[in-house]
Amino acid sequence: MAKKDPQNQSDPIIISSDAHHVSTEDISELALKVIKRLREAEFDAYLVGGGVRDLLLGKKPKDFDVRGHHKDADDEAAVHGVVRDGMIVRDNVYGTMCEDAWRRDFTVNALYFCPQKNTLLDYTGGFSDLQSRILRMIGDPEQRYMEDPVRMLRAARFAAKLDFTLHPETEAPLTKLATRLNAVPPARLFEEVLKLFLSGHAEKTFEFLLRYQLFEPLFPYTYPFLQDPSSVAYQLVLKGLRNTDARVAAGKPVTPAFLFAVMLWPAMQDFAAKHQHKGMNEMHAYQVSATEIFTLQAGAVSVPKRFSIQAKEIWLLQPKLTHRIRKRVFPLLENPRFRAAYDFMLLRAEAGESDLQALCEWWTAIQEQPKPVQLAMVQELQPHHGRKRRPRKPRHRKTSTH
The missing domain is CATH 3.30.460.10 (Beta Polymerase, domain 2)
Incomplete structure (x- = not known):
């Protein structure tokens, strides 16, 4: 009409x-x-x-x-x-x-x-x-998108939220004008990302954003890892958003920190792997890569420091959960970020990351056990991580010549 x-x-x-x-x-x-x-x-x-x-x-x-x-x-x-x-x-x-x-x-x-x-x-x-x-869209959609590119995100969000069909004239310019989002201030896009993914319709919104090429301007360093829907990276994001929707529906709290930890994990993990390949140890590689990806991401969507710090903490606990060093188990259980990091590891396993299922089962079990059983479980672990140091050769003092 x-x-x-x-x-x-x-x-x-x-x-x-x-x-x-x-x-x-x-x-x-x-x-x-x-x-x-x-x-x-x-x-x-x-x-x-x-x-x-x-x-x-x-x-x-x-x-x-x-x-x-x-x-x-x-x-x-x-x-x-x-x-x-x-x-x-x-x-x-x-x-x-x-x-x-x-x-x-x-x-x-x-x-x-x-x-x-x-x-x-x-x-x-x-x-x-x-x-x-x-x-x-009221008026000429192309003109109105050009006036304010955020309207394209609103189109995707409302279509997902209301389960409506985009009118052909409203839909047609989206892909062509998607890159205009690059001109929107990154701080404003942070607020829009929260509306897109923390309002209870994240999974469907994600599908709309990919369909109309609106996702890449928001997460340019994540997008290259999402080309194959069967990939671990794609499944991690998809299942993470699905879990977020379930939490919203159940009235449970959701946090931007966990959202960005999920969204940026594939790129951060790739950066860390490259650093490790050059000889950097795992923890240092995670630390450097976490800072790098949030610095780069700020050019598209600027994440406030209070949330980026929390996301980094979730990431930096992943190697500690993976290696299960005896003396670190109880400090980890008492860490304020443990629950978020544990949930993140469960999500990684659900998405298909290899060799995590048994670890997830162990961390799930130890949280449910009384203290004596926890102590027994911890005693079964290795006391240290990494290679055993070679015993030092005894040092002989030089005999004084005078």
């Missing part, structure tokens, strides 16, 4: 209550209070954006956008507020509701709901797209 130009569509389609199932009972009390106050101040007040979209899809919104336009003011006077987590954030906006609608990104995010009349206002055809489960 062709969309009208916003200048020629000042009047919205009004969708009555018998055509939708949104009820004020599904709207937060705080959002309704904000609307009531705006009404008392002579504003026409509406809910708009993702909150309305989610209500129409039978989902529980995390926040509500509230827009008010003063009845007696000219078309330039309006207020816009966001009700989120019990807080109200308000700022001034300008323009008519029609102009506000056409400034938004996708048609399904540009629907307005009036709680008093229980009606929807649709300026862009979003209600029809929502019913057809189509994600359509």
Whole structure:
């Protein structure tokens, strides 16, 4: 369905209550209070954006956008507020509701709901797209992607989150314009990466990003290792994201540190192998490579130091878990990063890294045993790691000649 130009569509389609199932009972009390106050101040007040979209899809919104336009003011006077987590954030906006609608990104995010009349206002055809489960960019997609390349990531994220099909015109420019993400500030892309992968739809989002070549600008040093879906690197990322989705669904915490540890492990491991080939010992190779990969990654997505440090700690515990030195076992179990490092090793084994299954079983078992059994298990290990040192030859003192 062709969309009208916003200048020629000042009047919205009004969708009555018998055509939708949104009820004020599904709207937060705080959002309704904000609307009531705006009404008392002579504003026409509406809910708009993702909150309305989610209500129409039978989902529980995390926040509500509230827009008010003063009845007696000219078309330039309006207020816009966001009700989120019990807080109200308000700022001034300008323009008519029609102009506000056409400034938004996708048609399904540009629907307005009036709680008093229980009606929807649709300026862009979003209600029809929502019913057809189509994600359509408002305006000319190529132009809007060029204006802000992050919109391409939003397209992938919403398509995955909502399980919608990208409209052909919305989909067509993605691959061609993917490299424009290289011009986005790395700090901004960090926030976008968290939205992409820590919101509960990471696995499907990952598939969208690969399909439209949007992954490589975000993780340029990981991408070369993901060409074969059966490879250990690909499976590590896929299973890591799948586990993240499961944790989000179960209400468990997820951390950017673990996400970046998973995403950058294939490149870090490759760097470390090259250093070891040149004669560097394993731990030193890990330390150097961890610093190298985060330094390089900062050119694409800038990871705050507090998260990169945690990811490095997860990596640097991997050799210690692998070698199981007798005197290190109990300090490792008490290490604050042990649980994350242990989970990471389980993930590596699940992805197909060789010779890790027995080690995972041992570390799982020792956590479940009482202290006497733990001590017995530890005593069975070798006391040291690496080659045994040759005994020194006895040193003979030179006899004094005077």
